Amino acid sequence: MSNERREQLLSAALDDDLDDEERRELDALLEESGGREDRQAYAAMHDLLKDVEAAAPPAALQAAIRRQARLPAGRAQGWQWLFPGLRYAVAASAGALATLAVLNADSVPGAGRVDQLGGSMAPADVRQAHVPVVSRRFAAEGFESLVSLRPNAAGLALSLDLESRRPLDVAVRLDGTGLLVDGLAGVDGELGNLSIRPDSLNLSVRGGRRLEVLLRRRESASQAEAAAPIRLDFSSEGELLEQGALQQPVR
Amino acid sequence: MELLLTHYEKPVYNAALRMLGNPEDAADVTQTVFLKAFENILRYDPARRFFSWIYRIAINESIDQLKRRRHDVPLDTEPPADTPLPAESLQEQQVGDEIQAVLLELEPDLRAVIVLRYFTECDYRDIGATLGIPESTVKSRLFSARRDMRRRLQRHGILSP
Numbered sequence: 246m247s248n249e250r251r252e253q254l255l256s257a258a259l260d261d262d263l264d265d266e267e268r269r270e271l272d273a274l275l276e277e278s279g280g281r282e283d284r285q286a287y288a289a290m291h292d293l294l295k296d297v298e299a300a301a302p303p304a305a306l307q308a309a310i311r312r313q314a315r316l317p318a319g320r321a322q323g324w325q326w327l328f329p330g331l332r333y334a335v336a337a338s339a340g341a342l343a344t345l346a347v348l349n350a351d352s353v354p355g356a357g358r359v360d361q362l363g364g365s366m367a368p369a370d371v372r373q374a375h376v377p378v379v380s381r382r383f384a385a386e387g388f389e390s391l392v393s394l395r396p397n398a399a400g401l402a403l404s405l406d407l408e409s410r411r412p413l414d415v416a417v418r419l420d421g422t423g424l425l426v427d428g429l430a431g432v433d434g435e436l437g438n439l440s441i442r443p444d445s446l447n448l449s450v451r452g453g454r455r456l457e458v459l460l461r462r463r464e465s466a467s468q469a470e471a472a473a474p475i476r477l478d479f480s481s482e483g484e485l486l487e488q489g490a491l492q493q494p495v496r
Numbered sequence: 497m498e499l500l501l502t503h504y505e506k507p508v509y510n511a512a513l514r515m516l517g518n519p520e521d522a523a524d525v526t527q528t529v530f531l532k533a534f535e536n537i538l539r540y541d542p543a544r545r546f547f548s549w550i551y552r553i554a555i556n557e558s559i560d561q562l563k564r565r566r567h568d569v570p571l572d573t574e575p576p577a578d579t580p581l582p583a584e585s586l587q588e589q590q591v592g593d594e595i596q597a598v599l600l601e602l603e604p605d606l607r608a609v610i611v612l613r614y615f616t617e618c619d620y621r622d623i624g625a626t627l628g629i630p631e632s633t634v635k636s637r638l639f640s641a642r643r644d645m646r647r648r649l650q651r652h653g654i655l656s657p
Binding site for chain 1: 501519526527545635649655
């Protein structure tokens with residue numbers, strides 16, 4: 246026989262969301278009749294769901310999306326890539342300026358559909374002044390990079406301005422900093438070997454590239470973590486060219 | 497933008513696939529999600545987490561698709577007749593199909609939290625941000641979804657009663 250409270254706690258336990266008191270309560274409830282069966286069922290269901298393999302999207306899907314968005318196949322052109330689609334979208338609306346005005350006034354927070362999302366339609370860098378807090382230049386034979394770190398509402402934004410005449414591998418390491426990779430923005434070209442993990446980002450470039458790595462501060466980050474530097478490695482074909490660190494701004 | 501496609505195509509497609517249970521519908525929704533993302537990219541506020549934004553579009557589009565088509569077709573992952581799967585793979589696939597079938601039996605609100613939790617690996621906070629609901633609601637919805645799923649999986653013979 247199942248017990249609603251026990252199942253509630255078992256569900257939270259699967260997400261590691263029990264405090265000490267709840268854990269003790271669950272332990273006691275598991276001792277009761279049906280407790281073992283409930284625990285096994287929840288654990289088995291959790292494992293089954295976790296083991297469902299991700300499906301590969303249809304091979305032609307990306308090409309179809311590019312076509313629909315009127316984007317050039319293959320190499321991306323950064324923001325220029327977006328503009329034909331935007332022009333199309335805005336032209337399709339009844340009055341571009343009116344649309345902009347309405348959307349600009351729409352700042353419905355929280356619940357709601359995505360078409361109500363987002364606050365101001367103005368780009369964030371227009372709405373708020375971004376003052377680079379820390380900048381550092383990295384350079385070696387055949388490559389140069391200007392890296393800057395500035396605060397934003399969610400944490401920090403790490404801007405990378407890369408120029409390289411040789412294949413360049415960049416590693417951004419966040420371990421021990423209390424920061425997590427939250428996304429990328431403003432990428433102005435293709436990136437190779439892109440690997441994004443919560444505490445690291447790796448990519449390869451050749452030529453000039455600019456991008457911004459959005460970093461989110463973990464809520465549980467300690468003061469020591471907040472004082473730890475972000476580390477960067479620049480290498481080419483296995484040879485370390487340059488490495489260094491950027492200190493996080495003091496909050 | 498290339499990066500958006502490269503990085504988010506698979507998780508967005510999988511979220512849609514689990515919400516809809518049909519690869520063609522999932523591909524349609526994925527396409528719509530990216531077109532909307534491209535068109536609205538200037539409205540994306542970097543202060544928000546990007547994946548929450550794009551998954552939110554994906555979940556909303558999937559729910560809209562469900563409303564439009566009103567058909568819940570089990571995931572069509574039958575292998576071609578001339579390429580039999582090994583017994584173990586076949587068994588895994590059958591279990592996967594049963595799980596998908598059970599997912600489709602859940603109410604869309606409950607299905608969405610399971611999809612986000614297990615197929616995009618979001619935590620409570622991320623799910624809350626994606627669906628626009630408080631974390632406490634995420635927790636209670638996950639509980640309801642799991643309880644419902646457990647019973648259905650038992651009825652399907654996937655879990656022991």
